[in-house]
Amino acid sequence: MTLMQKFLGAAAALALTGGAALAEPALIYDLGGKFDKSFNEAAFNGAELFAAEGGSYRDIELQSEAQREQALRRFAEAGFNPVITTGFSIAPIMGEVALDYPDTKFVNIDGWLPEVPPNVQLIGFQEHQGSYLVGMMAAMASKTGTVGFIGGMDIPLIRHFGCGYAQGAKAVNPDIKIIANMTGTTPTAWNDPVKGSELTKAQIAQGADVVYAAAGGTGVGVLQTAADEGILSIGVDSNQNYLHPGKVLTSMLKRVDVAVYNSMKAGENLETGGFTVLGLAEEGVGYALDDNNAPLVSDEMKMAVDKAREMIIAGDLEVTAYYANDSCPAHQF
Amino acid sequence: MDKMPAWADATLVPLISLFLAAVLSAFVIMAIGENPIEALMLMVDGTLMRSSGWGYMLYYATNFMFTGLAVAVAFHARLFNIGGEGQALIGGLGVALVCLYIPWPHWSLAIIGASVGAALFGAAWAYIPAVLQAKRGSHIVITTIMFNFIAAAVLNYVLVNVLRPKGAQEPATGFFPDATALPSFFDMFATEGSRLFRNSPANITFFLALAACVAVWVLIWHTRLGYQIRAFGERESAAKYAGINPVRITVIAMLISGGLAGMMAINTTMGEAERLILNATEGAGFIGIAVALMGRSHPFGILLAALLFGFLYQGGAELALWTNIPRELIVVIQALVILFTGALDNMVRMPLERIFLVMRRTN
CATH class of the missing domain: 3.40.50.2300 (Response regulator)
Incomplete structure (x- = not known):
């Protein structure tokens, strides 16, 4: 065993134990940004709900296309699990990156892949x-x-x-x-x-x-x-x-918040390897009725x-x- | 007329500007309650201390070199080409068509084909504003900006309605065939033990960009055409008197400029994504203006400025990943650098010039 291999092995072991200790979820917002009052913000709200219950997570707002792969890899390498992403644009890249990190679970909202790797879950809504x-x-x-x-x-x-x-x-x-x-x-x-x-x-x-x-x-x-x-x-x-x-x-x-919250809550036990389709039946989509619009309906x-x-x-x-x-x-x- | 020495103009002025921008950025970071020293260490660590960071930095720098050169060539003819963004988008369409519809046996041939496709498409997109400027006097700044929007709309239409694979939701083409995959820095430089540049997007296009720098340098300062472009840019009436055709020079300068901007798409489309996506340029066309300004329209200056902006982009990504500094603030830091090195150039130059003159007098 050369010195280099020893060093790499030690680094890998360190990374593994580090990962086991951390195992926080990570959330990657699409280019629209975290506070869009809409899609990404719904994801943020779901994550905040998880945080309010004592969980913690790390998130990033992407700035460029090339960062998609970078953020996925850096989070996976740092031991975050599951890594949750919003927006369909990142799905094809996630499909490839996921193959390199079989122990990390990946979730995407809105995306589509012809073949879903075993550690990837795609969540879609019946808008x-x-x-x-x-x-x-x-x-x-x-x-x-x-x-x-x-x-x-x-x-x-x-x-x-x-x-x-x-x-x-x-x-x-x-x-x-x-x-x-x-x-x-x-x-x-x-x-x-x-x-x-x-x-x-x-x-x-x-x-x-x-x-x-x-x-x-x-x-x-x-x-x-x-x-x-x-x-x-x-x-x-x-x-x-x-x-x-x-x-x-x-x-x-469109209950992106629920999807994110549930994925974070499930953590490492998240079921992956397929599509989740959330429609009216699953209460993934619906119409809002509250005090603000009650007189109109x-x-x-x-x-x-x-x-x-x-x-x-x-x-x-x-x-x-x-x-x-x-x-x-x-x-x- | 008294001037400060050329070396001071070329190195001291940008360095002092950069230092001022860094100091101001530090205050901004302090104002939101983060530690600027830590932020800087994080940027340096994530960019210069790991080979994948270098890979990202050089990848971004490749984009900025092409668009910076594009702005510079037009600027030597005193044409302000703001359309690099649109020309690069359409150049990407050229790359995609070449990669998807021609069965290339090997990447080395494919990159030649893609270069031709990208340059032709980018140049064609610059041709119309160039002719309008040369023959009708429609201002090139206005027309090239408008052509950016038209390019985005054209690309959107083509991706959604023509090139999108069936079933896919995203407006993007399918992946290019494997034979067109360009060797990345990882393929080229990694050895068994070192694994240099793993998982980073820098690829052989970087060397293409370096070659483009040399080619532009030769063109502008060592050819008859370059002389004509510069003469036209310095004073149009004198150039006309010397027998230089203004229509011809305007169109040729813009064609070269558009072609260079279009070639940026080889890096993003063929080198990184390996498919054409809607957002393939993400503002590199505009950053090119700042890069050309900072690099004084000289290829070597553009190389250095492009590396600096590559560092800022990759360093910014590290900040976004590991701190709570919001991404808007990272844009603020990048903007401060542009402001100080581009727009507020004279703020540093004039006092510096005075200091040099005083020193000379005392000697």
Whole structure:
């Protein structure tokens, strides 16, 4: 045994024991940043809940694409377990990195891989089901017969949100007019409240009196303008009803916080090697009802939406996913 | 006219600027309750004390060298090319098409093909603003900025609707064939025991960037075309009088500039990700402006400035990983360096010049 090998062996042993002692979870946010009031912030809230119960974790906000692999490897090498990531962009890289660290468990939210390594778990949400429900509510609340959708960056995932919304609205009122706009084509579209505000005004000018924002930080501007102009809005991912009480019809919940919390709680015993799909049945998606929007949601509205919810869970009602054939039956984007 | 010696202008001014930026950054870090000395140690340790840190630093530096050279070449003709970002994005499209649709037998051929593809696509994207500037007088700053947005939209459309593999959600192409994988520094320098540069993205493109530095140096100072570019940049009317065609020089300078910016995509797309992603440039086109300013549009200066920014990027990543310094603050530190070395250049130079003049007089 050469000196180098001895040294490496000692270092490896040290790293292993160090890892066993630590075994904290780590969380890697997507490029949108930790405080986007929406997707990443939901992950942060889940982690904070874990921390409030006495756990501890380390997190990083990515700044560049090349850091994805770097952060994954550095956390895995430092003994963090499980390593949780948000956003689909990191999934392909995670799939490769995970093979080098078989003792570390990796979790990704929103991602997709053709083959899932045994130590990777992918968590997806049925956003179209939740969007369907809020689409129904939008159509029922609308007096003008026109509802709006404002997406963030124009990618299939956001069309997926919009498609569920359009199907829900059409289910209530087949003649309803749906105006859909995307904020932009670059990642800055996730954090452009000014543009979100302009789009909202443009949609109001075309007659929309309910707008649904699926646009990350851009949605803050949409909700603000809707409240200022006296129309209703619908929030996304986190419960955003509180932002403008009495002005936000509801929020399409995507329980990223629950997914993160559960993964951290499970720790090293986390089940991996497949997909977890969280839909209405698992309460992974849904619509928000609290004191802030209770006066806006009529009993009739609630009954209709809850009935649709049960039908979707039972499989009697199918909401078409945009991914099924990259097109939407209810709206042409 | 009295001037300070060239060595002081080239080394003292940037070093003092850098020192001032570091001091100010230290205050900012102290203000949020972290220890600046520890932060600096962490940056140095994560970047210079481990080979994978070097790998990341050189990877970032490769990007900045290409975009810095691109800005510099245009700047010698007094054209301010802000479109490096868009040209690099479209260059990435060239790389992806070359790698995906031509069955390369070996990476050494593929990198030549990818270089041609990247340079052609990047140059083509710079061609339209160049012609508009040369023939119609549309200001190149405005048109190149606008072309950045058009490039992003074009790339988004192509990735979402044309090149995205079926079933994938992410707007990105599939992975390139194995034969196009460029050797990384790990493949080139690691030996059985050392495992240098393991898991770091630096690859052979770094040497391509070095070669580009030399090529730009030869072009600007040792060819007839370079002389024409410089003459045109110094005074257009005099250049015209000497028989230099302004339309031709504007277009050629911008084509070279766009081609260099496009070649940056070889590093990110072919060398690192091995597929084309939407966010392949992530601002390197804009950092290139700072790099060119700091490097005084000279290839050697650009090499040093690119290394410094590579250090800041990799060091910033280490800070984000192991401290609670938020990433916005890391951007603030990077911005301070740009501010002091680029924009506030004269703040250091003028007093320094005065000191040198006083010293000369007393001698």
